[in-house]
Amino acid sequence: MKTELTERQKLLLSLIVHEHTRTAQPVGSKTLVEQFTLPISSATIRNEMTVLTEMGYLRQPHTSAGRVPTEEGYRFFVSNLAQQTILPAPMRNTIAHQFYQAREDLDGWLRLAASVLATQSQAASIVTAPHTERVAFKHLELISTRAAQVLMVLVLVGGEIRQQILSLNDAATQEDLSALAARINDLCANCSAEQISRLDPQLDPPGAQVLEAVRQQMQLSQKLVTGEIYLDGVTNVLAEPEFADTEQARSALSLLEERNKLADLLSRTILGNEIGGVQVLIGGEGTWEELRQCSVILTRYGIADQLTGTLGVLGPMRMPYGRTISTVRFVAGLLSDLVAENLID
Amino acid sequence: MKTELTERQKLLLSLIVHEHTRTAQPVGSKTLVEQFTLPISSATIRNEMTVLTEMGYLRQPHTSAGRVPTEEGYRFFVSNLAQQTILPAPMRNTIAHQFYQAREDLDGWLRLAASVLATQSQAASIVTAPHTERVAFKHLELISTRAAQVLMVLVLVGGEIRQQILSLNDAATQEDLSALAARINDLCANCSAEQISRLDPQLDPPGAQVLEAVRQQMQLSQKLVTGEIYLDGVTNVLAEPEFADTEQARSALSLLEERNKLADLLSRTILGNEIGGVQVLIGGEGTWEELRQCSVILTRYGIADQLTGTLGVLGPMRMPYGRTISTVRFVAGLLSDLVAENLID
DNA sequence: ATTAGCACTCTCAGGTTGAGAGTGCTAAAA
DNA sequence: TTTTAGCACTCTCAACCTGAGAGTGCTAAT
Numbered sequence: 001m002k003t004e005l006t007e008r009q010k011l012l013l014s015l016i017v018h019e020h021t022r023t024a025q026p027v028g029s030k031t032l033v034e035q036f037t038l039p040i041s042s043a044t045i046r047n048e049m050t051v052l053t054e055m056g057y058l059r060q061p062h063t064s065a066g067r068v069p070t071e072e073g074y075r076f077f078v079s080n081l082a083q084q085t086i087l088p089a090p091m092r093n094t095i096a097h098q099f100y101q102a103r104e105d106l107d108g109w110l111r112l113a114a115s116v117l118a119t120q121s122q123a124a125s126i127v128t129a130p131h132t133e134r135v136a137f138k139h140l141e142l143i144s145t146r147a148a149q150v151l152m153v154l155v156l157v158g159g160e161i162r163q164q165i166l167s168l169n170d171a172a173t174q175e176d177l178s179a180l181a182a183r184i185n186d187l188c189a190n191c192s193a194e195q196i197s198r199l200d201p202q203l204d205p206p207g208a209q210v211l212e213a214v215r216q217q218m219q220l221s222q223k224l225v226t227g228e229i230y231l232d233g234v235t236n237v238l239a240e241p242e243f244a245d246t247e248q249a250r251s252a253l254s255l256l257e258e259r260n261k262l263a264d265l266l267s268r269t270i271l272g273n274e275i276g277g278v279q280v281l282i283g284g285e286g287t288w289e290e291l292r293q294c295s296v297i298l299t300r301y302g303i304a305d306q307l308t309g310t311l312g313v314l315g316p317m318r319m320p321y322g323r324t325i326s327t328v329r330f331v332a333g334l335l336s337d338l339v340a341e342n343l344i345d
Numbered sequence: 346m347k348t349e350l351t352e353r354q355k356l357l358l359s360l361i362v363h364e365h366t367r368t369a370q371p372v373g374s375k376t377l378v379e380q381f382t383l384p385i386s387s388a389t390i391r392n393e394m395t396v397l398t399e400m401g402y403l404r405q406p407h408t409s410a411g412r413v414p415t416e417e418g419y420r421f422f423v424s425n426l427a428q429q430t431i432l433p434a435p436m437r438n439t440i441a442h443q444f445y446q447a448r449e450d451l452d453g454w455l456r457l458a459a460s461v462l463a464t465q466s467q468a469a470s471i472v473t474a475p476h477t478e479r480v481a482f483k484h485l486e487l488i489s490t491r492a493a494q495v496l497m498v499l500v501l502v503g504g505e506i507r508q509q510i511l512s513l514n515d516a517a518t519q520e521d522l523s524a525l526a527a528r529i530n531d532l533c534a535n536c537s538a539e540q541i542s543r544l545d546p547q548l549d550p551p552g553a554q555v556l557e558a559v560r561q562q563m564q565l566s567q568k569l570v571t572g573e574i575y576l577d578g579v580t581n582v583l584a585e586p587e588f589a590d591t592e593q594a595r596s597a598l599s600l601l602e603e604r605n606k607l608a609d610l611l612s613r614t615i616l617g618n619e620i621g622g623v624q625v626l627i628g629g630e631g632t633w634e635e636l637r638q639c640s641v642i643l644t645r646y647g648i649a650d651q652l653t654g655t656l657g658v659l660g661p662m663r664m665p666y667g668r669t670i671s672t673v674r675f676v677a678g679l680l681s682d683l684v685a686e687n688l689i690d
Numbered sequence: 691a692t693t694a695g696c697a698c699t700c701t702c703a704g705g706t707t708g709a710g711a712g713t714g715c716t717a718a719a720a
Numbered sequence: 721t722t723t724t725a726g727c728a729c730t731c732t733c734a735a736c737c738t739g740a741g742a743g744t745g746c747t748a749a750t
Binding site for chain 2: 741742743744745
């Protein structure tokens with residue numbers, strides 16, 4: 001159907017995308033030739049623009065306005081024309097240094113990652129906590145609180161921690177609880193939820209109750225987006241001229257608040273996307289009505305098949321794709337390194 | 346300075362606030378008499394309005410518009426005129442039932458609380474995780490991961506869990522670690538960070554390293570807004586007509602993103618406010634420039650001196666105060682009950 | 691103390707206008 | 721065949737004007 005673009009057409013499309021990204025205005029043929037001192041006349045550009053418009057890469061907001069890239073136009077640009085702009089070295093160092101300083105804990109890293117993404121891309125950032133595909137038992141701890149109430153702390157392979165308050169049918173001493181925990185730790189080491197449900201340990205009632213709670217927590221953890229989702233820079237999006245009308249912004253940002261919709265969106269990157277690959281969703285791709293005006297850049301980080309999370313950026317469709325993709329990739333790399341260094345297995 | 350308001354003036358102020366809250370428009374003398382079929386004429390109302398305007402409770406956007414309540418007007422309304430509207434019983438039951446169902450964990454409760462607040466008030470909601478004033482040691486667990494890396498899980502009195510990955514100088518077996526943890530558990534039971542730093546247990550190097558990490562984590566936990574902050578309904582604010590201009594909305598919502606500013610705001614409720622008291626900040630109170638157009642309703646929940654958190658709502662200054670204050674109080678009550686039921690000490 | 695009446699003020703929506711930007715087409719030039 | 725200059729045409733946008741409408745403040749009468 002679509003014929004190949006000539007080199008000149010590619011160049012023009014590229015320039016139009018750049019100029020429009022910079023000014024947020026439709027770009028006209030004359031502006032183009034002046035801005036970039038092109039060796040061809042505006043009339044020639046108009047002819048080429050007509051072609052690109054017919055091919056669906058450009059569109060005119062109204063009869064006598066300049067051209068604006070369509071979703072298709074952006075898609076072509078991202079796949080064929082956008083060039084990765086490597087972040088300047090001092091910037092990279094500054095960021096890496098921040099991560100080094102925030103060496104405290106996972107929570108701090110993820111929050112920092114979201115903050116860096118948001119600042120660098122001037123858009124909204126999304127970071128999910130890393131998550132194991134294969135949920136397995138690592139360690140259990142039972143802590144007596146008062147009467148028959150017990151705080152259960154469950155550590156999973158990968159380092160995820162889940163807690164629950166159990167009300168036992170009978171009171172138990174801390175010694176009893178510790179013994180029970182030790183027994184279960186032996187029994188379940190490295191087991192999956194299914195394996196646990198299959199083994200029949202003939203435990204006394206409180207033991208069975210604890211084991212069932214362990215199994216439930218592990219099953220909960222298997223659900224995809226169970227953990228924390230870190231957002232930052234949401235107000236950056238409001239600053240973009242395309243969202244001067246609040247209604248537009250509202251629909252886009254509401255997606256970030258509805259956890260299940262957001263999870264749905266993030267799961268896009270999980271299916272068929274290896275670590276290191278960056279996925280660019282432009283204009284909702286027909287699926288997300290709320291994102292008609294937006295683009296989302298997502299990638300995964302972590303260690304494949306062990307501990308992975310998703311991270312990305314949501315901004316207006318008019319976005320500096322080259323720079324943003326690089327930034328997303330860079331931050332994902334940093335987080336992957338951190339996960340690798342601190343992997344718990 | 347200010348003379349007392351007559352009953353009729355109070356009534357009128359009250360009606361103006363209600364009408365303005367409903368329509369988001371300045372209210373005129375004629376509208377008022379028609380809307381509420383008052384037994385006085387519009388001219389009389391105009392005279393009273395002049396008085397109220399001179400007293401600083403009302404203001405005219407321009408010469409020939411109706412009146413709008415000023416910050417002072419809202420403040421007077423909230424302190425003297427607003428009546429608590431108790432949530433209808435079926436509504437209360439529905440909400441309580443939701444909490445009952447989400448019995449899983451603290452995380453779920455807090456998220457639900459934020460969601461309920463946001464939905465009921467049609468504004469942005471803020472909920473912080475409960476936090477101990479007096480941070481004290483409850484239980485430590487050391488879990489061997491690989492080589493000299495150790496996952497440290499620290500449970501504080503109150504149930505807060507903190508985790509950290511330690512790199513020991515020498516590798517240690519799980520038995521060694523368990524023994525060390527047991528020793529420290531005995532040593533530190535119910536201690537504060539200061540007490541821990543004072544005791545000199547003559548532990549071997551890895552033990553000292555762990556103890557120092559425990560102390561650090563406890564000190565971190567003492568910082569006020571250390572835990573998770575749950576937000577919901579941020580996009581509700583965007584729907585309000587006063588934020589049709591994105592710039593306004595941006596400045597207000599940016600406050601919610603900047604953790605330290607938000608913490609600062611929340612700390613307002615901590616100083617000199619007992620549990621059960623609801624604090625209403627109208628128009629930034631001269632302190633928060635970003636909130637010039639907004640009101641914030643905050644309260645504390647939990648058990649005084651033991652485990653308390655903050656929760657509240659941020660919305661436009663034009664807000665149904667009676668209803669919203671009741672809702673905030675109601676949700677705080679629910680959370681307080683949950684904390685009491687599941688207190689860990 | 692209250693009210694009817696009225697002149698006055700200000701906003702807002704609708705309509706008009708002219709400048710400016712950008713296009714498409716055509717005919718000539720390369 | 722491709723490129724370009726020239727030009728008529730279209731459309732937006734800001735500025736301006738205008739009249740309707742809403743609401744006020746004042747005054748004089750009740």
